[in-house]
Amino acid sequence: MNQMNELFLGIFLCSCLMLAVSSRLLHCIRIVALQGVLLGIMPVTLAIGHGDIHWSVMIINLSLKGIILPCLLYRTMLKAGVKRELEPVIGYSLSAGVVLALILFSFFISGRLSLPAGASDLAGLAVPCSFAVVMTGLFTVIARKKALTQVIGFLVFENGITLFGAAVMREHPLIVELGILLDVLVLVFIMGISVFQISREFSHIDADRLNSLKEEAR
């Protein structure tokens, strides 16, 4: 099933690229959902030949990241009434270039890391891919203005961490995984509520305008 995993990782990288170039929030949400579904399936394909399948992790990932969170985001999007990221901090062409640079950098850097002994045989590819996903997520948070896109970036960031864990650790630290999930869930809820509030108050959700809330220098 190594081929399957390789394909999944390839799709993961492509999804990062699509995230960087798509301006529609709906597309971004779909991409996150796709990543969630992939993360849900990956434990199965990874575990074939190794024994145990962590059904619990799989089901939680699939349901939470593949379905619940995207639905929440979609609902927030409808409520806030925004469909597009109109004026990104970094343009889409440049974003694609930056993502490429990030991918190259992650492959460069992970070739120089020593992996733990228990790493699976796919780790050579999965570690750089997960790095790339993590960095793309962070980049999305930096390069986009809308609060919703930033949440999406955060989710992608978390997906990268999960991917890293899934690929590197054969023994899944379930507790850690659940802890992160819980964090993200709370984050999305809070952001969902606050985005709604912000958009009701200010009729926009540009997070960078929150800058004006800072205390004036005297």
Added chain:
Amino acid sequence: MNNSLPVFAVNFIAALVLAPLLPGIINKVKAFFAGRKGPRLFQLYSDLGKLLKKECVISSTSGGILRIAPAIQLTLTVLAALLLPMGFKNSPLMFPGDVLLFFYLLGTCRFFSVLAALDTGSSFEGMGAAREAFFSALAEAAVFAVLAFLVLFSHSWTLSGMLTGIGMDSWISFTPVLLVSLAMLLVMLAENCRVPFDDPETHLELTMIHEAMILDYSGADLGAILYTSSLKLWIFGSFIVSMLIPGNILSGWQETALSIGGVFASAVLVGIVESSMARYRFLKVPPLLISALVLAIVAMIFQLFFNGGIR
């Protein structure tokens, strides 16, 4: 491989003869999705026949480029087709590095089509020409990244070797091949001016690229241009098909059928893409072309890390 030359010849002639079918197929598919009947499958043949009989009107502004451009485009596209492996058989004219000649011949076609558009002095054609020059320069990056991947993958410098030499082995690790095919599909859509890069059926000159550039052709010249663009579609379809389908799994003539069927299938795919999405805003085209480049580079990374044995 004694019979490879006749198979190639038959395939080449089939490409020349059947190429005008591709726009027909695409239109049929689009009509199917739109619930219309659509133009006949052989519409372009009748159009070509009619155009050859029509009077030729040349812009009085033209300094002569407009007149010679169709001949250049037709000739160089046919020459490029001669370099492509057909029916999974190596081109008899292949030589190491021919892949560069292949893409540069297509590039020359584009250069002269841009010049001819500017030669008329029409603002619409200038608009189309500027867009074509811009987008094709970006597409070139993706094309050559794909080439770099193919060289890495097949260790061959000939187009035939790159495309037919891959064989069954390629499917042992198919992810890079899939990625690169996706990149090549994007390039194919861009180079042939299809949706999402350009809408060949729009009637608003402001939004066109290729169609805006050929506004001033008429008669036999227009026929040559239309035929050339259908042949170009065939060339790119055939490129992707030979890249994806490993040769030597069937006997000679079945392969021919497979390759021609594959090209038709690629036309159907283009039709499906066109029916399922709208043309992108021009601002969104460069990111898409850069994405094609990134896809090809990601494919290269996968290839290097897994099959090249380089760490």
Added chain:
Amino acid sequence: MDIMFFPVVLIVTGGIVSRLLQKRPAAAMVTGAGTLCGGTLAAIIMQILCYCHDGGFAVRDLFAFPVLILGLAGAIHSIGYLAGHGSERSGTYWFFFNLTAAAMLAVTAVDSASNPLSFLLAWEIMGAASFALVIFDRHNQSACRAGWIYMIACHAGAGLLILLFCFDLTPLWVFIIALLGFGLKIGFPLLHIWLPEAHPAAPAPVSALMSGAMIELGFYGLLSFGILRDGNIALYGWVLSILGMATMLPGIIFALAQNNLKRLLAYSSIENMGILSCALGLGFLGMSHHIPGMMICGFAGAAVHLLNHALFKGGLFLGAGSVYKAAGTLDMDDMGGLLKRMPWTGTGFILHAAGLCGLPPFAGFAGEFLIYCAAFAGLGNRELPLTVISAAVLVILAVTGGFAAAAFAKVIGAVFCGEPRSAQAEDSVEVSPGMILAVWMLFFLSCALLAALPCGIRYLVGLMTPEYIGYGESISGMVAAVALFSLAGLLLIFAIMLLRRGLNKRCGERKSATWDCGYALPDPRMEYTATSFSRSMVDFFGSLLKPARKISAPQGIFPGKSELDEEIADAGMRNFWQPVFKCGTFLASRIHMLQSGSLHFYLLVLVITLIGMLLGAVLQGD
């Protein structure tokens, strides 16, 4: 000095005599042009006789060729170019032109290894004489400014070279200093600022000589003095290829954005020097990693590209000169429709442009082809860094090629196509036959080059590296295939044109106004200009180009005159040199405070200096 000594002396003498005949312009022209043509022709014939006699070949012959050819073509072109435009000072012109050409020839002819001083002397004369030519149009403020920038660049380079010759340095330092010193000629990033200033200012034949041959001499210097046999070959390869990539892409992007014809060509020269540097870099990488295919393709590609650039860029600058002569402007937005008015120059220009873009039926493709092949050879090996750089070169070269095609499509479209957009362009007529001849001569030479290339590569590989003759055979086979394809393409195009003619005889052909989507009166003002052609691309690279646009948009129901003015300043100038110069000016103004005008203060300074010196002497004595 070798046999080249005699042509050099002949050309210089002709120049001096021409200067003495200043009062009689016609005689000065005959002397100057005659000796230059005679000298270059004699040198070419002597070179050929030498090959036939002993069959030797040295790198400097490669660099002497562009000088000779462009000297000849420039001399022929100058005759027409000077007529009615500076002909009363033709004695001065020919003096400096001959001196420049002779000095360039001497640069390639002196035995640089044993006699660096004469090399330096020739190098300096070359710079100084060409400076005089840049400011030939001496009443033009911008030409003088360009001349000063050029002068500073020349002397900074020469100063570095003196440093290079005077000290006994390690190979690394030799390489760095040579890279800076000769890089000022070549136009590596940040060192390139004189090119886009000096080329548009100089008379066209001078620009052709400078762009086609002189900046390439920078590589000659770099190869003869910067690259040492005991140096780190791999390092040379890495630096040159990365520097090449960093030169070519910005070069062509800036070219794309220009609206001054010769300025655009100057930026395109920078781009081509980047390609040349990349090719050399790949060659050195192949040498250090023992990949013969990469080495041979890289060096052969560099050589072919060098000759191609000399011929095509020389032809383009001469063509631009003819256009300037006819239309009286270099602003492409004010031109248009010149192809109909000057068909010979226009066709020659288009062929040269297609050649320079590396499009197949012309010789330009052969050079790019070899460079791509070098990158292919680098891809096939098992070392990751080499694979990465080869892939990067492949992609960057392709993008550069694409934008070069766009840039020259812009030039041809704006200058030669459409309808004229100014009265001057409207009235332009074909230039004199000599000027046309100069342009076409270079084109035919490039065709001959393509035809001779397969044999030439095999011969040279056999001569330089006999152990790799097998590679030479296969590479020359590849180039022969390219040449044959080009020939077949040209013949087929011709055949189809005949076919079209027959067809149109039967069906009829007539002329009519351009179809403008129903609008009946297409007007030149509606045309796509040079600025509008590159608009979307300039916007795309906006963060690099930082276009300064002044727009007065049409307003109201009956809009008055509206205007768009776009200016693109050089990034190196804007972001690096201007701050540096500003800093220098600031420091100078501080020092300027010393010059207060009061005698007491000067005396004070004098006394302080004296005391300081005395104290120093005393302290040293202890």
